[in-house]
Amino acid sequence: MSSIRPWRDIARRKSRQIMVGNVPVGGDAPISVQTMTNTLTSDAKATIDQIRRCEEAGVDIIRVSCPDVESTAALKQIVRAARVPIVADIHFHYKRALEAADAGAACLRINPGNIGSSERVREVVNAAKANGCAIRIGVNAGSLEKDLLEKYGEPCPDALVESALDHIKLLEDHDFREYKVAVKASDVFLAVSAYMGLAEAVDCPLHLGITEAGGLIGGTVKSAIGIGNLLWAGIGDTIRVSLSAEPEEEVRVGYEILKSLGVRTRGVRIVSCPSCARQGFDVIRTVQKLEERLQHIHTPLSLSVLGCVVNGPGEARETDIGLTGGGAGKHMVYLSGVTDHHIQDEDMVDHIVQLVEQKAAEIEAGVSKAAA
Numbered sequence: 001m002s003s004i005r006p007w008r009d010i011a012r013r014k015s016r017q018i019m020v021g022n023v024p025v026g027g028d029a030p031i032s033v034q035t036m037t038n039t040l041t042s043d044a045k046a047t048i049d050q051i052r053r054c055e056e057a058g059v060d061i062i063r064v065s066c067p068d069v070e071s072t073a074a075l076k077q078i079v080r081a082a083r084v085p086i087v088a089d090i091h092f093h094y095k096r097a098l099e100a101a102d103a104g105a106a107c108l109r110i111n112p113g114n115i116g117s118s119e120r121v122r123e124v125v126n127a128a129k130a131n132g133c134a135i136r137i138g139v140n141a142g143s144l145e146k147d148l149l150e151k152y153g154e155p156c157p158d159a160l161v162e163s164a165l166d167h168i169k170l171l172e173d174h175d176f177r178e179y180k181v182a183v184k185a186s187d188v189f190l191a192v193s194a195y196m197g198l199a200e201a202v203d204c205p206l207h208l209g210i211t212e213a214g215g216l217i218g219g220t221v222k223s224a225i226g227i228g229n230l231l232w233a234g235i236g237d238t239i240r241v242s243l244s245a246e247p248e249e250e251v252r253v254g255y256e257i258l259k260s261l262g263v264r265t266r267g268v269r270i271v272s273c274p275s276c277a278r279q280g281f282d283v284i285r286t287v288q289k290l291e292e293r294l295q296h297i298h299t300p301l302s303l304s305v306l307g308c309v310v311n312g313p314g315e316a317r318e319t320d321i322g323l324t325g326g327g328a329g330k331h332m333v334y335l336s337g338v339t340d341h342h343i344q345d346e347d348m349v350d351h352i353v354q355l356v357e358q359k360a361a362e363i364e365a366g367v368s369k370a371a372a
Contacts, residue, residue: 008262012234015205018178020134021085021106023060025180026205026237030264032060033254034207034240035247036089041071041078048081050247055083057251058266058298061238063087063109072099079104087136094120101127107134112170113145113163125174134178137167140211141185155185160194161201168202180204180238184211188226195230205237212242219243220253224260231261265300268356271315272305279307280325281345289349299360303352304334313339321355323348 003009017027025032035054039046041064051062066072066088079086087107088100094115097108101124108128112121112135128135141155145163152159160183171179183198185191191210199206210226213219223241230236239257241250258264270290275283287305294303302319306312309324313334316322322334329345333355343351 010232010234010261010263013199013206013236014203015237016177016203018134018180018205019132020061020087020180023085023106025061025134029237031231031236031258032238033058033251033258034061034063034087034238035059035250035254036063036065036240037247041065042068042074044074044077044081047074047078051078051082051084053246053248054251057248057295058255059084059248059251061085061087061107062247063089063240065089066096066100067091069096069099072096072103075100075103075105079106090115094124097124098127101131101133104131105133107136109136109138111137111139112167118170118173121170122174125171125176128176128178134180135171135176136207137164137171137179137181138207139163139167139181139183141187141190142211155190157190157193157197160185160190161197164198165201168204177204180207182207182209184209184242186210186212186222188222188229191226192229195235196233199235206235208236208239209242214244216243216245216249219245223253224257228257228261231257231263266298267300268294268297269300269302270294270305271302271319273307273311275307278310278325280327280331281307281329281348283307283325286349290352293349293353294356297356297360299363301356301359301363303356305352320359321352323352 015026017024017029023032037047037050039050041047054062062084064086085106087109088105090097090108090110092114097110100108139160144155144159148159148163164181164183181204183194188210208227208230210223213222227239239254241253243250255266259269272287273283304315304319304322306315307325312324316324316334317337324332326332330342333340333343
């Protein structure tokens with residue numbers, strides 16, 4: 001069957017599916033959004049509070065670092081409190097992986113080659129099997145194995161892929177296939193090329209990310225270019241946007257990347273102009289207020305906010321709700337692409353929020369009725 005808009009089609013890479021707790025990753029499952037806490041994991045209350053904020057932002061899976069026994073001791077309480085699956089981040093000490101699996105972690109982030117002997121790998125694999133844990137292999141250009149650096153001279157796509165394949169072999173030698181893989185780098189070109197090479201070599205789910213991407217603005221741009229490039233090519237089953245910002249901001253940026261490509265939607269997609277001298281109202285401040293006040297809307301819908309009639313009516317025809325600036329503080333509101341009524345400056349934001357809430361309720365009621 002041909003698509004109505006073939007230029008928007010994305011042919012997704014076929015990967016096998018694994019489960020991270022109750023979240024399917026890979027196959028035809030929705031692309032999941034992840035983040036990582038930055039509290040001390042040993043401080044269960046602070047960690048749970050941060051997880052709550054990420055859950056409200058829509059996170060699907062959340063990772064916590066487990067560098068010591070105090071962290072894995074707190075993990076059981078954290079797992080019980082969390083509404084989403086918890087990934088335990090382990091680097092070198094295999095006993096932390098055993099403790100995390102027993103504490104209820106849904107996934108272990110670990111590089112099998114970093115934890116020592118084959119016997120230790122076997123112990124970790126057996127703990128994962130016994131507790132229903134998945135494993136995420138996390139290759140990073142900043143911590144590439146010494147022998148690969150000597151072989152290739154520097155971090156490069158082939159080196160990252162070879163590292164991933166070496167770690168995969170260690171798991172598969174112990175008959176374990178419930179794994180996903182990341183080959184991250186802070187260099188966009190390196191990361192994208194490595195992921196493309198790995199996608200051709202394996203059938204497992206891929207966890208996408210541009211590591212150490214930077215602050216909220218710079219890191220968002222780098223992540224959007226790198227992750228967006230791969231998703232557009234059909235590569236990727238779960239994503240984490242790595243920012244020097246609060247974890248809930250990573251989640252919001254992740255969803256914006258997915259929404260921009262039409263591969264997953266959550267909440268309000270706002271189409272707005274940069275504003276100019278023609279604007280009939282303060283577009284920038286209006287959009288800022290709407291973004292803040294509409295964060296509680298989870299239902300996918302679209303809203304256009306344009307300051308004048310040059311492009312406003314055209315964009316409004318393509319969105320669920322549209323607002324176009326007019327003269328003398330009098331602006332046009334569009335509903336389902338059709339002109340509906342005028343609104344004045346003073347109660348414009350409150351009115352648009354009310355319309356969005358009403359539209360979201362209508363959509364949810366329709367979904368519930370269809371499911372009944």
